[in-house]
Structures are given as structure tokens and as C-alpha cells.
Amino acid sequence: MIRVLVVDDEALIRMGFQRILDTADGIEVIAAVSGGQALRTAQEKAPDVVLLDIRMPDVDGLTVLAELRRLPHPPVVAMLTTFDMDEYVATALRSGAAGFLLKDTDPEELPFLVRSLADGDTVLSSKVTRTVVDGYLDADSQNHASGRLDRLTDRERAVLLLIAEGLSNTDIATRLYLSTGTVKDHVSAILTKLEVGGRVQAALLAQRAGLLKGEGGNR
Template sequence: MIRVVVVDDEALVRSGFELILNAADGIEVVATAVGADAVAVVRDRRPDVVLLDIRMPDVDGLTVLQRLRALRPPPTVAMLTTFDTDEYVLTALHSGAAGFLLKDTEPGQLAQLVRSLAAGGVVMSPKASRTLLTARPGAGSSGEEAARVERLSDRERDVLVLIADGLSNPDIGNRLHLSAATVKDHVSAILAKLRVAGRVQAALLAQRAGLLDDGQGGQGRAQGSRQGSTQGSGS
């Protein structure tokens, strides 16, 4: 059972998401909360996934995100918003969010996205996906970032490209003929070598360093955008 906490200042949003997700197989909303209570509720209920409003009157969603990321172990957090704004996409993802969803996400798709988040995936609304995936590769990259990518083995680079391409760990294993345990080891090594906290940051670093500018994985990224989400792997 995937345990979910919904954090939003609007009671209608909280109850709506709770109703939709509790009707889905294998998902349970264990609590809902406003921003000021979010950290205490998450610490008490220990959810697998937190759906967190990015704009709340009592406390900023990005501030709550930082506090949730400091918990041990931290939950997987996806940001909820009515604004598909580039600034918030990048800020939230660089701050450790594993996803960025619009509040008007189709009910039939919501449960699927939550399952992907629980499996360690990355999910984003279509415009957020396009913002990241159509950014000029190598833009803003530094020699230090490129040097970190150079530390990866050929196989680790293959795995990183597939992470950015939207494949889950099982899918990466199937594509590269590797076991799930081996993929997990590769993901852990990639995060350590790149000195990043999660798969989103690793994919963004790879983008800035130009690793994705060779046509690898383009089909999967395009598919992710068409489906309305980009899903990454988990370790």
C-alpha cells in the first residue's frame, strides 16, 4: 500500500485528492494537512509520497519542501500548483522535489503518477517536461560539472541517459539486460560520483553537461512528454 499525505491550504483540493486516490487500488491517503502542520504530520504518519502545494498563505511550499527533505528518511515529494511556471519548475526540482503536478491533473492519471513517484520516479506536467527537455544542452554547464560526468563509467552513463529518458529501474534493467540490484547499484554510484542528492538533479546535471546532446534516449523523452509526464528511476 502506497501511503500518501496531501498538503494544501484549500480544503476542497485536499478532499478532492483524498477521494480520488483512496478510490485507486494500492493507494491510501493517510493524512491531509495545511502547510504549517505539514512537517509534523509527515513525521508522524511516515508517508511514501507527499503531494505539496507550492503556494500557501501560511508557509511557502518550497520552505516546507526543504524541511521535509531534511527528515530521515525523507519522503518523496511532488509539488502541486495551478501555475505551470518555469521558475517554480526549476527551483522545486533543484530543491529535491521528485515531481511537479498541476492541480487539474486528470483524475485517471493522478493515481498512475503517484505510483510512479512511490517507485522512485519523476513526474512532471507537460509544460514542465518541455521546459527541461527542450532546454539547450550544455547551457550553464561548468568545467566542474563536466568533470563529474567524466568520472562515470560507460555503463553508468548509459544508465544516467535512461534515467533522464524516463525509464524506471526495471525498464533500465530490461533495456541493458541487467538485474534490478545491479541497476540500483549503478544509480547509487552515479549519485555519489555526481555529488547530487537525487535522480532529478543527476538528470539536470547531465543535461547541462551536454550528455544528452547526442540523440540518446530522445524517443523515450518524447514519449514522456506526449503522455503528460516524465518518469525517472529510483534506487
């Protein structure tokens, strides 16, 4: 059972997400709260996944994200956002957010996206992805990103490519004929070598370096 905490300042949004997810197999919404209650609720109930509004009037969602990431066993955190908040998205990436969902996400897709987050997948709305990537694809950042990828082994680059394509650890293991534990070890090494806080950052770094296009991908 995937335990989910929904954090949003709007009661209607909280109620909507809770009703959708509570009808899905294998998912339980353990609480739906406003930003001021988020940290205490997470400490008490230990959710697996937190869906967190990126901007709230009572407390900054980015501050809540940082607090959640400092917990002894931090949950996977996906930000609830709108597509026109570039600066918030960029900061959340640096703070270790694992995904971004638009508040108008198709209700039929929401349970699948939560399961993907729990499985270690990278979840980015296409609108958010395009906005973020476009903001970082300048020449200097691409050269810098390519240099950081040079720290990886060939196997780690192969794993990073599949992370950037949105595959979960389980799917990567199947694709590369590895155990899931081995993939997790590779992912940990990749995040350390690239000096990033999570899979989303690693995926964007690969995008900036041109790895998805085959640029700089051959060693």
C-alpha cells in the same frame, strides 16, 4: 500499499486528490492537510509519497520540502504546481524534489503517477519539463553539465540515460539485464558523482549535456 500525504492550502484541491487516490488500488491517502500541518503529519504517519503544494500562504512549500528531506527516512516528494512558476521549480529541483505535477493533472493519470513516484520513477509534467529545460540550456550550462558527466562510467551513463527517459529502477534493470539492487547502487553512485540531490536533477543534467540527443554521450 502506497501511503500518500497530500499537502495543499486549498481544501478543494486536497479533497479532490484524496477522492481520486482513495479509489485507486494499492494507494491510501493517510492524510490531507495544509502546509502548517505537513511536517508533524509526516513525522507521525510516515508517508511513502508526499504531494506538496509548492506555494502556500501559511508556509512556503519549499521550506516544507527541505524539512521533509531532513527526516531520517524522507518520503518521496512531488510538488504540486502551475506551469508558470519557473523560479520555484528550479529551487525545488536543487532541494531534491522527485517530481512535479500540475494541479489540473488528468484524474485518470494521477494514480499511475503516484505509483511511478513510489517506484523511483521521475515524474515531470511536460509543461514543467519544457519550462525548466529551456531555462538551463545555455552554452555555459551545457559545457558544465558535459564535464560532470565525464565522471561517470559507461554503465552509469547508460543508467543515467534511462533515468532521463523516465524509466523506474525496475524498468532499467529489465532493459539492462541487471538486478534492481545493482541499478539502485548505480543510481546512488550517479547522484553522488554528479553532485545532485535526486533523479530529477540528474535527468535535467543529462538533458543539458545533450545526452538524450547523443551529444557527449559517446566515450
